[in-house]
Amino acid sequence: MQDYDPLKDEPEEKVDESSGVSRRDFLKISTISAAAVPILGTKVVQAAGQPVKIFGPGKVPVELTVNGQKHNLQIEPRVTLLDALRDQLDITGAKRVCDRGECGACTVLLDNRTVYACSVLAIEAQGKTITTVETLMQGESLHPIQQAFVDNDASQCGFCTPGFVMAFKAFLDQHPHANPEEIRRGLSGNLCRCGTYHGIQLAIAQIAQKGA
Amino acid sequence: MPDYSWPDADHRTLIGKRILRVDSPVKVSGRAKYTYDYHGANMLFGKVLRAPFAKAKIVSIDTSAAEKLPGVKAIEIIQKPGSTVPWAGDEIVAVAAVDESTAEDAIRLIKVKYQPMPYLVSDAEPPAGAGEAAGPMSEDDIDDAISNQMPDAQIAKYLEEHGVSFKVDDDFLKDMQGEGASDAVLAAIRQAPYHEMKGASHSNYQKTAAQTSGDPDKAFAEAEVVSEGLYGAPVIVHCCLEPHGSVSEWTDKDHLFTHISTQNVSGIAAQMAEPLEVSAANIRIHQDNIGGGFGSKFAADRWDIAAARLSKKAGGRPVRIMLERDAELKVAGARPSAYARVKVAAKKDGTITAWQSQSWGTGGPGGGGMPPIPYVFGVPNQHKEHTAIRNNIGPARAWRAPNHPQAAVITMGALDDLAAKLNMDPLDLWLKNLDITGPRKDVYREELAVAADLMGWKEKWRPRGQNVSGNIARGLGLSIHTWGGRGHASDCDLTIHPDGSVDIKMGTQDLGTGTRTTIVIVAAETLGIPIEAINLYIGDTLYPPSGGSGGSTTPGGVSSSTRRAAVDAREALFAKVAPALNAQPEDLESVNSTVRVKSEPSRSLNWKQACSKIGAMPLTIRGKNPDKSKLPDLTNSGVGGVGMADVEVDTETGIVKVKKMVAVQDCGLIIDLKMAESSCYGALTMGISYALFEEKIMDQATGRMLNPNMEFYRLAGLNDIPELVVHMMTGKGYDERGVIGLGEPPVISPGAAIANAVANAIGARVSFLPITPDKVLAALSQPKAGA
Numbered sequence: 001m002q003d004y005d006p007l008k009d010e011p012e013e014k015v016d017e018s019s020g021v022s023r024r025d026f027l028k029i030s031t032i033s034a035a036a037v038p039i040l041g042t043k044v045v046q047a048a049g050q051p052v053k054i055f056g057p058g059k060v061p062v063e064l065t066v067n068g069q070k071h072n073l074q075i076e077p078r079v080t081l082l083d084a085l086r087d088q089l090d091i092t093g094a095k096r097v098c099d100r101g102e103c104g105a106c107t108v109l110l111d112n113r114t115v116y117a118c119s120v121l122a123i124e125a126q127g128k129t130i131t132t133v134e135t136l137m138q139g140e141s142l143h144p145i146q147q148a149f150v151d152n153d154a155s156q157c158g159f160c161t162p163g164f165v166m167a168f169k170a171f172l173d174q175h176p177h178a179n180p181e182e183i184r185r186g187l188s189g190n191l192c193r194c195g196t197y198h199g200i201q202l203a204i205a206q207i208a209q210k211g212a
Numbered sequence: 213m214p215d216y217s218w219p220d221a222d223h224r225t226l227i228g229k230r231i232l233r234v235d236s237p238v239k240v241s242g243r244a245k246y247t248y249d250y251h252g253a254n255m256l257f258g259k260v261l262r263a264p265f266a267k268a269k270i271v272s273i274d275t276s277a278a279e280k281l282p283g284v285k286a287i288e289i290i291q292k293p294g295s296t297v298p299w300a301g302d303e304i305v306a307v308a309a310v311d312e313s314t315a316e317d318a319i320r321l322i323k324v325k326y327q328p329m330p331y332l333v334s335d336a337e338p339p340a341g342a343g344e345a346a347g348p349m350s351e352d353d354i355d356d357a358i359s360n361q362m363p364d365a366q367i368a369k370y371l372e373e374h375g376v377s378f379k380v381d382d383d384f385l386k387d388m389q390g391e392g393a394s395d396a397v398l399a400a401i402r403q404a405p406y407h408e409m410k411g412a413s414h415s416n417y418q419k420t421a422a423q424t425s426g427d428p429d430k431a432f433a434e435a436e437v438v439s440e441g442l443y444g445a446p447v448i449v450h451c452c453l454e455p456h457g458s459v460s461e462w463t464d465k466d467h468l469f470t471h472i473s474t475q476n477v478s479g480i481a482a483q484m485a486e487p488l489e490v491s492a493a494n495i496r497i498h499q500d501n502i503g504g505g506f507g508s509k510f511a512a513d514r515w516d517i518a519a520a521r522l523s524k525k526a527g528g529r530p531v532r533i534m535l536e537r538d539a540e541l542k543v544a545g546a547r548p549s550a551y552a553r554v555k556v557a558a559k560k561d562g563t564i565t566a567w568q569s570q571s572w573g574t575g576g577p578g579g580g581g582m583p584p585i586p587y588v589f590g591v592p593n594q595h596k597e598h599t600a601i602r603n604n605i606g607p608a609r610a611w612r613a614p615n616h617p618q619a620a621v622i623t624m625g626a627l628d629d630l631a632a633k634l635n636m637d638p639l640d641l642w643l644k645n646l647d648i649t650g651p652r653k654d655v656y657r658e659e660l661a662v663a664a665d666l667m668g669w670k671e672k673w674r675p676r677g678q679n680v681s682g683n684i685a686r687g688l689g690l691s692i693h694t695w696g697g698r699g700h701a702s703d704c705d706l707t708i709h710p711d712g713s714v715d716i717k718m719g720t721q722d723l724g725t726g727t728r729t730t731i732v733i734v735a736a737e738t739l740g741i742p743i744e745a746i747n748l749y750i751g752d753t754l755y756p757p758s759g760g761s762g763g764s765t766t767p768g769g770v771s772s773s774t775r776r777a778a779v780d781a782r783e784a785l786f787a788k789v790a791p792a793l794n795a796q797p798e799d800l801e802s803v804n805s806t807v808r809v810k811s812e813p814s815r816s817l818n819w820k821q822a823c824s825k826i827g828a829m830p831l832t833i834r835g836k837n838p839d840k841s842k843l844p845d846l847t848n849s850g851v852g853g854v855g856m857a858d859v860e861v862d863t864e865t866g867i868v869k870v871k872k873m874v875a876v877q878d879c880g881l882i883i884d885l886k887m888a889e890s891s892c893y894g895a896l897t898m899g900i901s902y903a904l905f906e907e908k909i910m911d912q913a914t915g916r917m918l919n920p921n922m923e924f925y926r927l928a929g930l931n932d933i934p935e936l937v938v939h940m941m942t943g944k945g946y947d948e949r950g951v952i953g954l955g956e957p958p959v960i961s962p963g964a965a966i967a968n969a970v971a972n973a974i975g976a977r978v979s980f981l982p983i984t985p986d987k988v989l990a991a992l993s994q995p996k997a998g999a
Contacts, residue, residue: 076313083312087257092249093242095503097453098537102922105453133242146240150232153890157724158239159453159503165240184930191922193453193504194724195897197933199890 055123062122066091066130073122081125082106082117085132093133093162104190105163107170108132114170116189133162136169144212145169145203152206154199160192164200172212180208214783216776216842218881219737221947226737228942230886234729234743235501235722245500247473250459252530256285256308258519259315261322262539263297263304266604266915267331270295270304270324277321278307283314286525288518296329296352298577299606300916301542306518308531332416332603333910335447335549335574343417343599348377348407350414351384358391368400375405390487417572418579418600426593431566435557439633442979443625444551445618445963447574447908449541450611451925454503456513456544457534460520464528468495468520472512473534475505476760477751478719483512488520499751505723507610508545510760538920545609546908548575550583550618551980554626556591562636562644564627567591571622574601575608583615587623588692590648605910606917610762612895613695613956617902617963621981624691624964629977632676638690638968639669649692655852655878656692659941663690663854663876666937672858677975683864686871687973690856691964697879697952699768699847700759704835706735706777708785710828712820714739715747716777720758720770722750725955726887727766733883734771738778740802741819756834764953768847769837771883771951776842777835784833788825789817848949853877855899855961857969858934863992866985868970870900870934873962878941880952885940892938892958899962901928905982 043054055077062073064081066089073088082099085091085108094117097105101119108117109131136143142150145168155161164187171186172178178186183204192200219227238244263270270293278284286308291297297304305322309315349371358367378384385398393401432438458472468490474480474497481495488495502509515533523531535544552571558564573580579600586594631638643660646653664670672688679686705717716735722728728748736743749755759769786797786807793800793816795809802808808816817825838845858872875892882888905926909918919925963981971977976991 076311078313086249087251087312090251092245092251095246095453096248096534097455098922100537100921100923103453137241142237142240146237149240150236153233153236153886155233155236155239155724156890156894157453157502157504158235158244159246161239162242165242188929188931191453191927191929193451193506193898193927195894195901195928196890197897197928197930198893198936200930201933 060123063126064122064130065128067132067135075122077121077123079122080118081108081120081122081130084122085117091132091134095159095162097159103160104167105160107163107166107190109166109170112170112173114167133166136165143169144210145172145207148203148206149199152199152202154196154203156194156196160190164190164192169212172207178208180204183208214779216779216846217844218775218846218950224737226733226743228882228885228947231729231733231743231884233726233887234732246454246503247458247471247499248454248503248534250471252459252461255459255530255532256310256522256526257312257315258306258308258522258531258533259312259319260303260515260518260533260539261305261307261319261324263300263302263326265297265326265328265331266300266333267329268297268326269329270297271327272325273305274323275305278318281314281318281321283310284318285309285529286522286531288521288525290514290518299543299604301539301606303514303518306515306522306533308522308526331915333605333915334912335572335601335603337551338417338572338599338601342415343419344415348375350377354388354401355391358388358393358397364394364396367397371400371404375407376401377407379406380404392483392487416602418602420582420598420600423596424594428566428568428593428595431593432555432557432568435565436560437630437634438555438557439626439630440553440555441626441629441977442551442553443622444979445549445621445902445981447546447549447605448611448902448906449546449908449925450504450506450508450544450609451541451922451927452504452506452508455535455537455540456509456515457532458516458519459530459532460516460523461530462523462528466490466494469498470495470516470520471498472516473502473509474499475502475509475721475723475762477721478753478757479510479760480512481753484517484520487517495753497753499721502721502723505761506612507614507762510610510762537922541908541920541925542917543606545611546576546606547611548580548608548615548618549573550580550615550622552585552622554622556626556630558630558634560634562631562634562641564589564591564630564645564648566593568595569622570597572599572601573618574603574605576605577602578608580608581615583619583622585619585622587616587619588649588694589623589627589645590650592648604915605908612898612959616693616695616956616960620691620693620960620964621967625967625977628689628968628971632971635675637673639664639673642690642692652694652850652852655941656854659852659854659876659878660692662939663856663874666876666939667856667858667872667874669856676972679973683862685861685863685973686859687861687969687971688856688858689965689968689970689972690854691961691968693853693855693957693960695764695851695957695960696849697764697768697847697851698849699772699837699951700765702758702769702773702837703756704758704770704773704777705756705832706774706781706835707830707832708781708823708826709830710824710826712823713747714741714745715749716774717749717755718758718770718773719753719755720750720766721761723761725761725766725891726884727761727770729887730767730883731770731774734774735778738775739782741805745805761955764955764957766955767883767953768951772837772846773835775835775846776837776839777833780835781831781833784831785822785826788827789822792817792825846950848880848952851878851880851952851957853957853961855896855958855965857962857965859966859969859973861970861973861988863974866988866992868904868983868988870932870966872935872937873900873965874937875958876939876941877954877958878946879954879957880949881947882940882942883951888940888954889938891954892940893936895958896936896962897928897933898959900932900966903963903966903981903983904928904932907982
């Protein structure tokens with residue numbers, strides 16, 4: 001790894017494509033890093049049989065489209081989408097809890113698919129539409145899913161709530177006629193510590209009955 | 213004198229109703245701000261280097277490479293060479309840098325040399341003969357006790373009784389002061405008698421004195437039935453979703469502003485003042501929302517002090533240190549374990565006559581106190597011995613209802629096994645022995661009847677192992693519990709403005725327990741205006757102090773101070789309005805946003821008109837709790853409660869599925885029935901989680917926690933939650949007691965009830981929580997005993 005010093009600031013390089021490396025790919029690359037070393041200088045490595053562009057080290061320009069608005073950032077390639085949202089853009093509805101894709105508190109939509117924002121690199125989210133919980137309200141009106149959470153007291157400390165709400169919305173967008181059992185399964189990637197599941201189950205029942 | 217007492221049922225429009233949580237909309241929208249969400253201008257990111265060894269002496273620390281890393285703005289050595297770290301994950305050095313990745317890189321560049329020392333992380337049953345009688349405290353013991361947050365009074369009492377094993381000097385006192393020892397503890401160290409330490413080294417096992425009451429030997433000799441068993445609950449962690457941490461900034465050289473995730477807004481400044489050498493009056497603490505505490509967030513922690521020091525070194529720039537998930541699970545608090553070998557004696561009719569227990573457990577370096585066993589049931593003849601295991605697993609902190617869930621698992625398990633041996637329905641055994649539960653026996657009787665009805669206990673209950681269909685075994689279990697309550701100290705400033713707007717300021721915090729909702733309901737009820745008309749400000753030391761949220765004391769505290777403030781404000785308003793209505797102040801009432809003459813309601817002013825009579829200046833009233841000059845006491849202490857579980861066990865896989873749970877709970881006068889029920893639903897859920905999944909698993913080979921993440925430290929999920937039924941006891945006999953908190957009691961019984969239901973289903977006892985499939989299969993493979 002002598003050519004690859006993450007601590008050394010290198011001149012920034014303009015990147016014309018946004019084919020970044022997801023955290024999962026990065027883990028794969030780590031495991032084959034010894035083999036990849038000789039071609040690091042070219043900024044392309046073979047990982048899992050695919051050529052993958054290498055960003056950085058050092059800060060690189062990143063353009064993110066969040067809730068319909070474009071943002072240009074200078075961040076290191078290792079910054080996750082979650083940290084870019086929270087620490088760079090001050091969009092804090094998605095929470096950092098496990099930082100390992102285990103709890104769902106950071107759930108956001110990437111091209112309308114749910115992702116754990118802690119497990120996606122910001123560079124990988126370029127060119128995609130990023131939607132966070134902040135967009136769900138229409139003016140001062142709550143989205144029906146949010147209203148169902150309020151009606152059924154489905155939040156206590158509230159730290160898991162935005163993640164649940166986003167996972168719920170995305171699941172329903174893709175399965176508009178889902179029954180409560182299916183919605184419950186759809187939300188099983190989210191965890192709560194205060195124990196608000198009873199209220200969430202009631203919110204699910206309300207939405208399954210009345211629609212969102 | 214005004215009547216401060218709670219209005220009776222006929223005069224309550226809000227109190228006791230199901231009212232929606234006032235801060236739900238801001239939480240579901242993602243707009244609610246937590247400490248972790250605060251991003252100060254030019255904020256620096258702090259990271260902490262943690263010790264890799266369970267016990268080690270720090271030999272040297274070299275931060276030179278980290279200092280040279282571009283972007284690093286400050287480095288703070290938390291523990292100097294020569295210090296001993298008492299658990300893996302203990303804080304050594306903190307770094308502040310321009311971004312998080314740079315701070316992480318800097319941490320990796322710091323070189324620390326350790327001299328590893330022998331350690332213990334197991335809390336297995338102490339070997340026979342292990343353990344020394346309580347002896348004098350060494351320097352390490354005192355250091356451990358302070359780091360481990362042993363209560364001041366307990367440290368002082370121990371020092372007074374057992375003394376110290378070394379010569380106390382000023383350097384040591386100064387060190388301990390630096391570690392956070394209070395003046396009371398420092399005084400106790402100074403005054404402690406010197407005793408020589410017996411034996412060369414100091415055992416990990418410390419026997420507390422045996423306790424005997426009545427004549428247990430005689431009672432066991434005369435017993436008609438004796439049941440023996442092994443029961444316990446492991447160390448679990450709080451796993452707050454928002455980790456511990458803070459953001460500190462020096463607004464000038466003498467003034468600190470700290471955002472911190474805390475259950476103790478009004479109590480933090482005093483804790484930070486001494487180590488930071490700044491007066492508490494110059495420290496402002498702020499918190500809008502907290503992402504979970506559960507008993508683990510009362511202190512200004514070492515990392516919080518480090519963040520403030522880093523900020524000072526960095527010219528006052530805000531420095532954020534929020535714990536990473538693994539640190540949160542390793543070092544930010546745990547519930548002590550408790551295990552016991554228990555023998556219970558009874559007559560054939562089920563009358564319990566004697567209790568004998570050998571218990572042990574750990575709360576980290578400070579050991580672990582004996583849980584209050586036998587729990588709830590005051591068995592007449594008892595002999596108890598407890599061994600505290602002092603080990604290197606990390607610090608214990610209060611976890612909802614400290615020591616009670618463990619005591620319930622041990623006691624209710626032993627009584628359930630006794631019932632099986634007597635061929636009795638445990639419900640009948642519990643009812644038979646209610647006389648020895650003390651002053652709340654009639655409450656338990658009433659609650660057990662309600663719970664049995666809601667569970668369908670009489671129809672569903674079968675003797676052990678007799679409700680099996682194929683590989684599915686079904687069973688019922690129950691437990692009862694108790695807790696204190698009362699209300700903490702609380703000051704409330706209520707202001708009525710001449711334009712009719714109302715605000716309340718209080719330095720309290722809402723843990724998700726409904727504190728905001730409680731305050732506005734009480735104020736709105738008292739002033740006769742809607743809850744939306746009240747602007748509530750909490751979570752800041754700019755507001756009058758209110759106690760830390762622990763021990764279920766917050767509802768009592770905040771509702772009392774709010775009630776007194778609102779009654780006095782209402783009376784003051786009436787005095788201003790009376791002349792305009794040609795009435796005496798005592799003839800007025802405020803109902804539906806109208807101030808009117810009681811006997812002639814048509815003589816009235818609407819709220820806004822009435823408030824315009826105040827004059828140019830707003831009217832501010834301070835309400836206090838406690839306040840002996842403004843009786844009655846609006847709070848109370850002492851509740852009962854019942855938990856029942858219906859489970860299904862797959863005897864091929866060992867998987868336990870909870871099918872239904874019932875909670876029946878009293879808590880005096882309920883302010884918001886919906887919040888109260890939600891607390892119970894949450895407690896049942898947390899109970900299912902610690903009964904089936906949770907354990908802080910320590911590895912003796914490495915001295916580390918094996919599951920410091922949320923994949924292997926499992927919390928219950930949506931699919932683990934069955935039908936939950938909650939019934940709150942209200943009405944006569946309950947309402948007039950005043951307000952009592954609810955954070956602790958309902959979380960006590962679920963673990964014991966589930967453990968007993970599993971025993972009922974499979975006809976064998978799984979001794980220790982969590983009841984994982986491997987333990988179920990092991991229990992099934994044991995020869996049946998007791999059933």
